[in-house]
Amino acid sequence: GAVVSQHPSRVICKSGTSVKIECRSLDFQATTMFWYRQFPKQSLMLMATSNEGSKATYEQGVEKDKFLINHASLTLSTLTVTSAHPEDSSFYICSASGVGGRGAGNTIYFGEGSWLTVV
Amino acid sequence: KQEVTQIPAALSVPEGENLVLNCSFTDSAIYNLQWFRQDPGKGLTSLLLIQSSQREQTSGRLNASLDKSSGRSTLYIAASQPGDSATYLCAVSPYNFNKFYFGSGTKLNVKP
Numbered sequence: 001g002a003v004v005s006q007h008p009s010r011v012i013c014k015s016g017t018s019v020k021i022e023c024r025s026l027d028f029q030a031t032t033m034f035w036y037r038q039f040p041k042q043s044l045m046l047m048a049t050s051n052e053g054s055k056a057t058y059e060q061g062v063e064k065d066k067f068l069i070n071h072a073s074l075t076l077s078t079l080t081v082t083s084a085h086p087e088d089s090s091f092y093i094c095s096a097s098g099v100g101g102r103g104a105g106n107t108i109y110f111g112e113g114s115w116l117t118v119v
Numbered sequence: 120k121q122e123v124t125q126i127p128a129a130l131s132v133p134e135g136e137n138l139v140l141n142c143s144f145t146d147s148a149i150y151n152l153q154w155f156r157q158d159p160g161k162g163l164t165s166l167l168l169i170q171s172s173q174r175e176q177t178s179g180r181l182n183a184s185l186d187k188s189s190g191r192s193t194l195y196i197a198a199s200q201p202g203d204s205a206t207y208l209c210a211v212s213p214y215n216f217n218k219f220y221f222g223s224g225t226k227l228n229v230k231p
Contacts, residue, residue: 006162032217042223044219045221046219095217108212110162110163110165
């Protein structure tokens with residue numbers, strides 16, 4: 001079964017509103033989580049690296065004030081798309097690594113992904 | 120910066136054929152390489168993970184090889200089935216950073 005869970009799997013929001021996507025590690029402590037974005041017919045691009053208890057590290061070109069990442073606990077990271085616009089419509093997916101349970105051994109697990117549509 | 124390329128971008132084959140998907144990467148200093156499957160509208164399913172010290176991994180009808188020095192990996196699918204139709208993504212991780220750089224994928228269609 002899944003060891004990393006994302007919620008919601010699909011979300012539609014109005015332009016100008018904010019939307020939060022959650023990424024949870026189910027049976028291990030995720031010390032590091034990664035957020036990716038995939039535009040239609042393109043590959044996944046890393047957006048940011050999220051370390052528990054510290055600020056996220058954003059990749060070049062990703063607006064940190066628009067894509068707020070919070071990794072407040074060892075099992076949860078959230079991505080908030082603020083003031084969403086139609087061009088933010090995309091597939092967002094997280095991955096996690098850590099310690100304990102199935103997270104041991106430096107294995108990376110991916111969530112199921114979240115489809116965001118901004119209308 | 121690491122760049123990952125996958126060829127071909129799309130592939131259509133009749134059921135039963137053996138096929139090879141290719142992946143190349145520009146920086147050979149990788150920690151591991153992973154092949155994923157992505158079905159339309161769905162998330163990623165991990166297929167095979169090859170550590171940098173390994174040369175291949177096998178799972179059922181799938182075999183992935185890695186030639187780190189030349190920056191190449193192949194995914195071999197034996198006796199393809201319509202259920203194999205999906206997009207296959209190759210991703211490499213720099214040394215021990217756990218983040219992945221993805222290729223643009225190969226969209227496979229296996230015709231009954």
